[in-house]
Amino acid sequence: MILDTNQRLIYVPSIFYWSKAMLGMGVSAVMNGRKTKKKKTSFDLMKSGTAVFRLLPTNLAHKCAIQALKLGLVPKLAEIEDPILETDVWGMKFVNPLGMSAGFDKNAEVINGVSDLGFGFAEIGTVTPFPQQGNPKPNLFRLLEDGALINRLGFPSKGAEKFARNLEKIRDISSFKIGINIGINTGTSDPAGDINYCLNKLAGYASYIAINVSCPNTPGLCAWQAGDKLAELVEKAKLTLSKQVNERTPPLLVKIGQELGDDQLAVVSKVALNYGIDGLVACNTTVKRPATLRSNHAKEAGGLSGSPIKKQANQTLSKLFNMTNGKVVLIGCGGISSAKDAYERIKSGASLLQLYTALIYGGPNIIAEIKKGLAAHLKEDGYANLSDAVGVNHI
Numbered sequence: 076m077i078l079d080t081n082q083r084l085i086y087v088p089s090i091f092y093w094s095k096a097m098l099g100m101g102v103s104a105v106m107n108g109r110k111t112k113k114k115k116t117s118f119d120l121m122k123s124g125t126a127v128f129r130l131l132p133t134n135l136a137h138k139c140a141i142q143a144l145k146l147g148l149v150p151k152l153a154e155i156e157d158p159i160l161e162t163d164v165w166g167m168k169f170v171n172p173l174g175m176s177a178g179f180d181k182n183a184e185v186i187n188g189v190s191d192l193g194f195g196f197a198e199i200g201t202v203t204p205f206p207q208q209g210n211p212k213p214n215l216f217r218l219l220e221d222g223a224l225i226n227r228l229g230f231p232s233k234g235a236e237k238f239a240r241n242l243e244k245i246r247d248i249s250s251f252k253i254g255i256n257i258g259i260n261t262g263t264s265d266p267a268g269d270i271n272y273c274l275n276k277l278a279g280y281a282s283y284i285a286i287n288v289s290c291p292n293t294p295g296l297c298a299w300q301a302g303d304k305l306a307e308l309v310e311k312a313k314l315t316l317s318k319q320v321n322e323r324t325p326p327l328l329v330k331i332g333q334e335l336g337d338d339q340l341a342v343v344s345k346v347a348l349n350y351g352i353d354g355l356v357a358c359n360t361t362v363k364r365p366a367t368l369r370s371n372h373a374k375e376a377g378g379l380s381g382s383p384i385k386k387q388a389n390q391t392l393s394k395l396f397n398m399t400n401g402k403v404v405l406i407g408c409g410g411i412s413s414a415k416d417a418y419e420r421i422k423s424g425a426s427l428l429q430l431y432t433a434l435i436y437g438g439p440n441i442i443a444e445i446k447k448g449l450a451a452h453l454k455e456d457g458y459a460n461l462s463d464a465v466g467v468n469h470i
Protein backbone atom coordinates (compact mmCIF):
# COMPACT_ATOMS: atom_id res chain seq x y z
CA MET A 76 0.00 0.00 0.00
CA ILE A 77 1.07 3.57 -0.66
CA LEU A 78 -0.28 6.71 0.96
CA ASP A 79 -0.19 9.51 -1.57
CA THR A 80 0.08 13.26 -1.01
CA ASN A 81 -3.68 13.59 -0.96
CA GLN A 82 -3.81 10.84 1.68
CA ARG A 83 -5.41 8.27 -0.64
CA LEU A 84 -4.48 4.63 -0.15
CA ILE A 85 -3.33 2.89 -3.24
CA TYR A 86 -2.52 -0.75 -3.73
CA VAL A 87 0.66 -1.27 -5.64
CA PRO A 88 1.29 -4.86 -6.73
CA SER A 89 4.67 -3.85 -8.12
CA ILE A 90 6.20 -0.84 -9.76
CA PHE A 91 6.80 -2.97 -12.83
CA TYR A 92 3.08 -3.62 -13.11
CA TRP A 93 2.27 0.07 -12.80
CA SER A 94 4.83 1.14 -15.38
CA LYS A 95 3.49 -1.32 -17.87
CA ALA A 96 -0.10 -0.43 -17.06
CA MET A 97 0.50 3.31 -17.38
CA LEU A 98 2.39 3.00 -20.60
CA GLY A 99 -0.21 0.56 -21.82
CA MET A 100 -2.90 3.16 -21.16
CA GLY A 101 -0.81 5.71 -23.00
CA VAL A 102 -0.41 3.31 -25.88
CA SER A 103 -4.10 2.46 -25.94
CA ALA A 104 -5.02 6.16 -25.95
CA VAL A 105 -2.88 6.48 -29.02
CA MET A 106 -4.26 3.34 -30.58
CA ASN A 107 -7.83 4.54 -30.08
CA GLY A 108 -6.98 7.81 -31.75
CA ARG A 109 -5.48 5.92 -34.66
CA LYS A 110 -8.87 4.68 -35.81
CA THR A 111 -10.09 8.11 -36.72
CA LYS A 112 -7.16 10.44 -36.91
CA LYS A 113 -3.95 10.85 -38.82
CA LYS A 114 -0.99 8.57 -38.23
CA LYS A 115 0.24 8.85 -34.67
CA THR A 116 3.88 9.12 -33.69
CA SER A 117 5.91 8.44 -30.57
CA PHE A 118 5.19 12.09 -29.70
CA ASP A 119 1.48 11.27 -29.37
CA LEU A 120 2.38 8.28 -27.27
CA MET A 121 4.48 10.38 -24.94
CA LYS A 122 1.70 12.99 -24.60
CA SER A 123 -0.83 10.35 -23.58
CA GLY A 124 1.65 8.61 -21.31
CA THR A 125 2.56 11.89 -19.58
CA ALA A 126 -1.09 12.75 -18.97
CA VAL A 127 -1.67 9.34 -17.43
CA PHE A 128 1.44 9.61 -15.26
CA ARG A 129 0.11 12.87 -13.87
CA LEU A 130 -2.91 11.06 -12.47
CA LEU A 131 -0.63 9.06 -10.20
CA PRO A 132 0.50 10.20 -6.77
CA THR A 133 3.74 12.16 -7.11
CA ASN A 134 6.27 9.72 -5.64
CA LEU A 135 4.72 6.77 -7.45
CA ALA A 136 4.72 8.64 -10.77
CA HIS A 137 8.46 9.27 -10.34
CA LYS A 138 9.11 5.61 -9.53
CA CYS A 139 7.11 4.53 -12.58
CA ALA A 140 8.98 6.95 -14.84
CA ILE A 141 12.32 5.60 -13.59
CA GLN A 142 11.12 2.03 -14.02
CA ALA A 143 9.80 2.69 -17.53
CA LEU A 144 13.13 4.23 -18.54
CA LYS A 145 15.03 1.31 -16.97
CA LEU A 146 12.95 -1.21 -18.88
CA GLY A 147 13.31 0.66 -22.17
CA LEU A 148 9.54 1.18 -22.39
CA VAL A 149 9.88 4.82 -23.43
CA PRO A 150 10.26 5.47 -27.17
CA LYS A 151 13.62 6.75 -28.30
CA LEU A 152 13.18 10.44 -29.04
CA ALA A 153 16.81 11.43 -29.66
CA GLU A 154 17.05 12.61 -33.25
CA ILE A 155 19.53 14.22 -35.59
CA GLU A 156 20.75 17.30 -33.79
CA ASP A 157 20.77 20.74 -35.39
CA PRO A 158 24.48 21.66 -35.58
CA ILE A 159 23.69 25.22 -34.45
CA LEU A 160 22.98 23.82 -30.98
CA GLU A 161 26.32 22.04 -30.64
CA THR A 162 28.52 23.74 -28.10
CA ASP A 163 31.99 23.37 -26.67
CA VAL A 164 32.23 23.80 -22.91
CA TRP A 165 35.31 22.98 -20.80
CA GLY A 166 36.87 21.51 -23.95
CA MET A 167 33.99 19.02 -24.26
CA LYS A 168 31.50 18.80 -27.09
CA PHE A 169 27.84 18.92 -26.02
CA VAL A 170 25.56 17.90 -28.92
CA ASN A 171 22.95 20.27 -27.56
CA PRO A 172 22.86 22.51 -24.45
CA LEU A 173 19.76 21.02 -22.82
CA GLY A 174 20.29 18.81 -19.76
CA MET A 175 18.18 16.84 -17.30
CA SER A 176 18.51 18.59 -13.97
CA ALA A 177 19.67 16.92 -10.75
CA GLY A 178 17.18 15.01 -8.64
CA PHE A 179 15.47 12.98 -11.35
CA ASP A 180 18.03 10.18 -11.60
CA LYS A 181 19.28 10.25 -8.03
CA ASN A 182 21.02 6.87 -8.17
CA ALA A 183 22.46 6.74 -11.70
CA GLU A 184 19.86 4.17 -12.71
CA VAL A 185 18.51 5.50 -16.02
CA ILE A 186 21.30 7.37 -17.77
CA ASN A 187 20.79 5.46 -21.02
CA GLY A 188 17.04 6.09 -20.96
CA VAL A 189 17.50 9.80 -20.28
CA SER A 190 20.02 10.10 -23.12
CA ASP A 191 17.45 8.50 -25.46
CA LEU A 192 15.02 11.34 -24.70
CA GLY A 193 17.19 13.84 -26.60
CA PHE A 194 19.02 15.68 -23.83
CA GLY A 195 22.64 16.64 -24.46
CA PHE A 196 23.62 15.81 -20.88
CA ALA A 197 22.23 14.88 -17.49
CA GLU A 198 23.21 15.90 -13.99
CA ILE A 199 22.67 12.78 -11.93
CA GLY A 200 22.37 12.63 -8.12
CA THR A 201 22.35 14.20 -5.62
CA VAL A 202 24.33 11.26 -4.29
CA THR A 203 25.34 11.14 -0.63
CA PRO A 204 28.36 9.18 0.66
CA PHE A 205 26.27 6.59 2.49
CA PRO A 206 22.70 5.36 1.88
CA GLN A 207 19.93 7.37 3.53
CA GLN A 208 16.14 7.41 3.32
CA GLY A 209 15.39 11.11 2.93
CA ASN A 210 12.40 12.75 4.57
CA PRO A 211 9.13 10.97 5.41
CA LYS A 212 6.25 11.13 2.92
CA PRO A 213 4.37 13.13 1.83
CA ASN A 214 7.41 14.99 0.55
CA LEU A 215 6.54 15.89 -3.06
CA PHE A 216 3.59 18.03 -4.19
CA ARG A 217 2.22 19.09 -7.56
CA LEU A 218 1.07 22.70 -7.75
CA LEU A 219 -0.97 22.12 -10.90
CA GLU A 220 -2.41 25.63 -11.21
CA ASP A 221 1.07 27.12 -10.98
CA GLY A 222 3.03 24.72 -13.20
CA ALA A 223 5.20 24.06 -10.16
CA LEU A 224 6.35 21.43 -7.68
CA ILE A 225 7.34 21.60 -4.04
CA ASN A 226 9.68 18.90 -2.81
CA ARG A 227 11.22 18.17 0.53
CA LEU A 228 12.70 14.81 -0.40
CA GLY A 229 15.88 15.52 1.57
CA PHE A 230 18.43 13.56 -0.51
CA PRO A 231 17.11 9.98 -0.57
CA SER A 232 20.18 8.16 -1.88
CA LYS A 233 21.47 4.61 -2.24
CA GLY A 234 24.95 5.96 -1.51
CA ALA A 235 28.15 6.47 -3.50
CA GLU A 236 29.13 2.78 -3.63
CA LYS A 237 25.92 1.68 -5.36
CA PHE A 238 26.01 4.80 -7.56
CA ALA A 239 29.46 3.81 -8.82
CA ARG A 240 28.30 0.25 -9.52
CA ASN A 241 25.38 1.62 -11.57
CA LEU A 242 27.71 3.86 -13.56
CA GLU A 243 29.79 0.79 -14.45
CA LYS A 244 26.73 -0.68 -16.17
CA ILE A 245 25.80 2.06 -18.64
CA ARG A 246 26.09 1.37 -22.34
CA ASP A 247 28.58 3.48 -24.25
CA ILE A 248 27.07 6.92 -24.88
CA SER A 249 30.23 8.96 -25.24
CA SER A 250 28.47 11.88 -26.94
CA PHE A 251 26.20 12.25 -23.89
CA LYS A 252 27.79 14.10 -20.99
CA ILE A 253 27.26 13.07 -17.37
CA GLY A 254 27.47 15.58 -14.54
CA ILE A 255 27.53 14.08 -11.05
CA ASN A 256 25.88 16.13 -8.33
CA ILE A 257 27.29 15.31 -4.89
CA GLY A 258 25.98 16.13 -1.43
CA ILE A 259 26.30 15.33 2.23
CA ASN A 260 24.57 12.88 4.55
CA THR A 261 21.97 14.48 6.83
CA GLY A 262 23.49 15.17 10.25
CA THR A 263 27.09 14.60 9.13
CA SER A 264 29.75 16.08 11.39
CA ASP A 265 32.15 16.59 8.46
CA PRO A 266 30.51 18.05 5.32
CA ALA A 267 33.86 18.63 3.57
CA GLY A 268 34.78 15.01 4.34
CA ASP A 269 31.50 13.84 2.78
CA ILE A 270 32.21 15.79 -0.40
CA ASN A 271 35.72 14.37 -0.60
CA TYR A 272 34.43 10.83 -0.05
CA CYS A 273 32.08 11.22 -3.03
CA LEU A 274 34.83 12.76 -5.15
CA ASN A 275 37.18 9.87 -4.45
CA LYS A 276 34.53 7.32 -5.37
CA LEU A 277 32.90 9.06 -8.35
CA ALA A 278 35.03 11.73 -10.02
CA GLY A 279 36.47 9.22 -12.47
CA TYR A 280 33.03 8.68 -14.03
CA ALA A 281 32.05 12.34 -14.38
CA SER A 282 32.09 14.76 -17.31
CA TYR A 283 31.77 17.34 -14.53
CA ILE A 284 31.13 17.40 -10.79
CA ALA A 285 28.61 19.73 -9.13
CA ILE A 286 28.77 20.24 -5.38
CA ASN A 287 25.29 20.85 -4.08
CA VAL A 288 25.33 23.48 -1.33
CA SER A 289 21.84 24.75 -2.00
CA CYS A 290 19.29 22.04 -1.23
CA PRO A 291 16.86 23.73 1.16
CA ASN A 292 15.82 20.37 2.64
CA THR A 293 19.14 19.38 4.24
CA PRO A 294 19.67 21.28 7.50
CA GLY A 295 22.84 23.39 7.55
CA LEU A 296 23.79 22.71 3.93
CA CYS A 297 23.02 26.16 2.52
CA ALA A 298 25.37 27.75 5.07
CA TRP A 299 28.22 26.36 2.92
CA GLN A 300 27.44 29.02 0.31
CA ALA A 301 29.02 31.62 2.62
CA GLY A 302 32.41 32.92 1.45
CA ASP A 303 34.89 31.30 3.89
CA LYS A 304 33.06 28.00 4.00
CA LEU A 305 32.63 27.77 0.24
CA ALA A 306 36.30 28.60 -0.29
CA GLU A 307 37.29 25.87 2.21
CA LEU A 308 35.04 23.31 0.52
CA VAL A 309 36.30 24.13 -2.96
CA GLU A 310 39.97 24.21 -1.91
CA LYS A 311 39.67 20.75 -0.31
CA ALA A 312 37.74 19.37 -3.28
CA LYS A 313 40.34 20.68 -5.74
CA LEU A 314 43.11 19.09 -3.67
CA THR A 315 41.29 15.75 -3.65
CA LEU A 316 40.78 15.91 -7.41
CA SER A 317 44.41 16.81 -8.02
CA LYS A 318 45.54 13.66 -6.19
CA GLN A 319 43.48 11.37 -8.38
CA VAL A 320 45.08 9.36 -11.13
CA ASN A 321 42.28 9.75 -13.67
CA GLU A 322 43.13 10.61 -17.26
CA ARG A 323 41.45 13.96 -16.79
CA THR A 324 40.21 15.94 -13.82
CA PRO A 325 36.54 16.80 -14.26
CA PRO A 326 35.52 20.46 -14.04
CA LEU A 327 34.30 21.38 -10.57
CA LEU A 328 30.99 23.23 -10.31
CA VAL A 329 28.91 24.53 -7.43
CA LYS A 330 25.12 24.55 -7.46
CA ILE A 331 23.70 27.59 -5.73
CA GLY A 332 20.30 28.65 -4.44
CA GLN A 333 17.92 31.49 -5.17
CA GLU A 334 17.83 32.91 -1.68
CA LEU A 335 21.20 34.64 -2.14
CA GLY A 336 21.09 38.45 -2.10
CA ASP A 337 23.42 40.62 -4.19
CA ASP A 338 26.15 40.70 -1.49
CA GLN A 339 26.14 36.92 -1.23
CA LEU A 340 26.19 36.50 -5.00
CA ALA A 341 29.18 38.82 -5.12
CA VAL A 342 30.94 36.63 -2.53
CA VAL A 343 30.16 33.44 -4.48
CA SER A 344 31.45 35.10 -7.67
CA LYS A 345 34.66 36.16 -5.92
CA VAL A 346 35.25 32.65 -4.59
CA ALA A 347 34.53 31.23 -8.05
CA LEU A 348 37.12 33.50 -9.65
CA ASN A 349 39.76 33.23 -6.90
CA TYR A 350 39.53 29.50 -6.25
CA GLY A 351 39.04 28.33 -9.81
CA ILE A 352 35.47 27.05 -9.68
CA ASP A 353 34.83 25.92 -13.26
CA GLY A 354 31.11 26.59 -13.30
CA LEU A 355 28.02 27.54 -11.32
CA VAL A 356 24.62 25.91 -11.62
CA ALA A 357 22.02 28.61 -11.00
CA CYS A 358 19.64 27.79 -9.44
CA ASN A 359 18.23 25.17 -7.11
CA THR A 360 14.66 25.23 -5.75
CA THR A 361 13.62 27.98 -3.34
CA VAL A 362 11.91 28.21 0.04
CA LYS A 363 10.47 31.57 -1.03
CA ARG A 364 6.80 31.62 -2.05
CA PRO A 365 5.77 34.20 -4.66
CA ALA A 366 2.44 35.83 -3.81
CA THR A 367 1.09 34.71 -7.19
CA LEU A 368 0.89 31.00 -6.21
CA ARG A 369 -2.66 29.66 -6.40
CA SER A 370 -2.40 25.99 -5.47
CA ASN A 371 -3.60 24.64 -2.11
CA HIS A 372 -0.16 23.09 -1.68
CA ALA A 373 1.61 26.47 -1.85
CA LYS A 374 2.26 26.54 1.89
CA GLU A 375 3.90 23.10 2.05
CA ALA A 376 7.46 23.23 3.33
CA GLY A 377 10.23 22.49 0.84
CA GLY A 378 11.80 23.76 -2.35
CA LEU A 379 9.62 25.34 -5.04
CA SER A 380 10.47 24.67 -8.69
CA GLY A 381 8.92 25.36 -12.10
CA SER A 382 7.35 28.40 -13.75
CA PRO A 383 7.04 30.62 -10.64
CA ILE A 384 10.82 30.62 -10.12
CA LYS A 385 11.75 31.47 -13.72
CA LYS A 386 12.15 35.23 -13.32
CA GLN A 387 14.23 35.04 -10.15
CA ALA A 388 16.43 32.25 -11.53
CA ASN A 389 17.09 34.29 -14.69
CA GLN A 390 17.93 37.39 -12.66
CA THR A 391 20.32 35.47 -10.42
CA LEU A 392 22.09 33.97 -13.42
CA SER A 393 22.30 37.36 -15.08
CA LYS A 394 23.88 38.91 -11.98
CA LEU A 395 26.40 36.07 -11.73
CA PHE A 396 27.40 36.62 -15.36
CA ASN A 397 28.06 40.29 -14.60
CA MET A 398 29.84 39.64 -11.32
CA THR A 399 32.16 37.04 -12.86
CA ASN A 400 32.69 39.11 -16.03
CA GLY A 401 31.48 36.13 -18.03
CA LYS A 402 34.60 34.19 -16.99
CA VAL A 403 32.82 31.35 -15.18
CA VAL A 404 30.64 28.90 -17.09
CA LEU A 405 27.01 29.16 -15.99
CA ILE A 406 24.37 26.44 -16.24
CA GLY A 407 20.93 28.04 -16.30
CA CYS A 408 18.26 26.18 -14.38
CA GLY A 409 14.89 27.05 -12.86
CA GLY A 410 11.53 27.41 -14.57
CA ILE A 411 12.70 26.78 -18.15
CA SER A 412 9.74 25.35 -20.06
CA SER A 413 9.89 26.78 -23.58
CA ALA A 414 12.30 27.70 -26.35
CA LYS A 415 11.76 31.36 -25.46
CA ASP A 416 12.80 30.72 -21.85
CA ALA A 417 15.83 28.76 -23.03
CA TYR A 418 16.92 31.50 -25.44
CA GLU A 419 16.46 34.21 -22.81
CA ARG A 420 18.62 32.24 -20.34
CA ILE A 421 21.36 31.82 -22.96
CA LYS A 422 21.30 35.55 -23.71
CA SER A 423 21.50 36.23 -19.95
CA GLY A 424 24.74 34.25 -19.78
CA ALA A 425 24.03 30.51 -19.61
CA SER A 426 26.29 28.24 -21.66
CA LEU A 427 24.20 25.19 -20.79
CA LEU A 428 20.62 24.71 -19.59
CA GLN A 429 18.75 22.28 -17.37
CA LEU A 430 15.13 21.54 -16.60
CA TYR A 431 13.12 19.23 -14.39
CA THR A 432 9.61 20.48 -13.56
CA ALA A 433 8.71 21.26 -17.19
CA LEU A 434 9.35 17.62 -18.03
CA ILE A 435 6.75 16.58 -15.45
CA TYR A 436 4.12 18.88 -16.94
CA GLY A 437 5.08 18.84 -20.62
CA GLY A 438 6.40 15.29 -20.97
CA PRO A 439 9.47 14.30 -22.97
CA ASN A 440 8.15 16.01 -26.14
CA ILE A 441 9.17 19.28 -24.59
CA ILE A 442 12.85 18.46 -25.16
CA ALA A 443 12.53 18.35 -28.96
CA GLU A 444 10.22 21.39 -28.91
CA ILE A 445 12.70 23.49 -26.96
CA LYS A 446 15.64 22.41 -29.11
CA LYS A 447 13.79 23.15 -32.34
CA GLY A 448 12.56 26.53 -31.13
CA LEU A 449 15.95 27.51 -29.73
CA ALA A 450 17.65 26.70 -33.03
CA ALA A 451 15.02 28.80 -34.84
CA HIS A 452 15.56 31.80 -32.50
CA LEU A 453 19.33 31.64 -33.04
CA LYS A 454 18.94 31.52 -36.81
CA GLU A 455 16.38 34.34 -36.86
CA ASP A 456 18.80 36.57 -34.98
CA GLY A 457 21.66 35.69 -37.33
CA TYR A 458 23.85 33.63 -35.00
CA ALA A 459 26.10 30.99 -36.53
CA ASN A 460 26.24 29.00 -33.29
CA LEU A 461 24.89 28.93 -29.79
CA SER A 462 28.02 30.15 -28.02
CA ASP A 463 27.88 33.46 -29.93
CA ALA A 464 24.59 34.24 -28.19
CA VAL A 465 25.78 33.52 -24.64
CA GLY A 466 25.53 36.65 -22.51
CA VAL A 467 24.60 39.02 -25.36
CA ASN A 468 22.09 40.79 -23.10
CA HIS A 469 25.10 42.26 -21.27
CA ILE A 470 26.78 43.85 -24.29
Ligand SMILES: Cc1cc2nc3c(=O)[nH]c(=O)nc-3n(C[C@H](O)[C@H](O)[C@H](O)COP(=O)(O)O)c2cc1C
Pocket residue numbers: 176177178179181200201215224226228230256287290330358359360379380381382384408409410411429430431432433
Ligand atom coordinates in the same frame (compact mmCIF):
# COMPACT_ATOMS: atom_id res chain seq x y z
C1 LIG B 1 11.46 16.35 -7.21
C2 LIG B 1 12.71 17.15 -7.29
C3 LIG B 1 13.89 16.64 -6.75
C4 LIG B 1 15.06 17.37 -6.81
N1 LIG B 1 16.22 16.85 -6.29
C5 LIG B 1 17.37 17.54 -6.43
C6 LIG B 1 18.59 16.98 -5.99
O1 LIG B 1 18.66 15.86 -5.48
N2 LIG B 1 19.72 17.73 -6.13
C7 LIG B 1 19.71 18.98 -6.71
O2 LIG B 1 20.77 19.60 -6.83
N3 LIG B 1 18.56 19.51 -7.15
C8 LIG B 1 17.41 18.83 -7.04
N4 LIG B 1 16.26 19.37 -7.50
C9 LIG B 1 16.28 20.73 -8.10
C10 LIG B 1 16.38 20.68 -9.62
O3 LIG B 1 17.57 20.08 -10.03
C11 LIG B 1 16.31 22.11 -10.19
O4 LIG B 1 17.41 22.84 -9.74
C12 LIG B 1 15.04 22.84 -9.79
O5 LIG B 1 13.94 21.97 -9.80
C13 LIG B 1 14.74 24.03 -10.70
O6 LIG B 1 14.54 23.61 -12.04
P1 LIG B 1 13.07 23.40 -12.67
O7 LIG B 1 12.29 24.63 -12.36
O8 LIG B 1 13.32 23.19 -14.13
O9 LIG B 1 12.50 22.20 -12.01
C14 LIG B 1 15.06 18.65 -7.44
C15 LIG B 1 13.88 19.16 -7.98
C16 LIG B 1 12.72 18.42 -7.91
C17 LIG B 1 11.46 19.00 -8.51
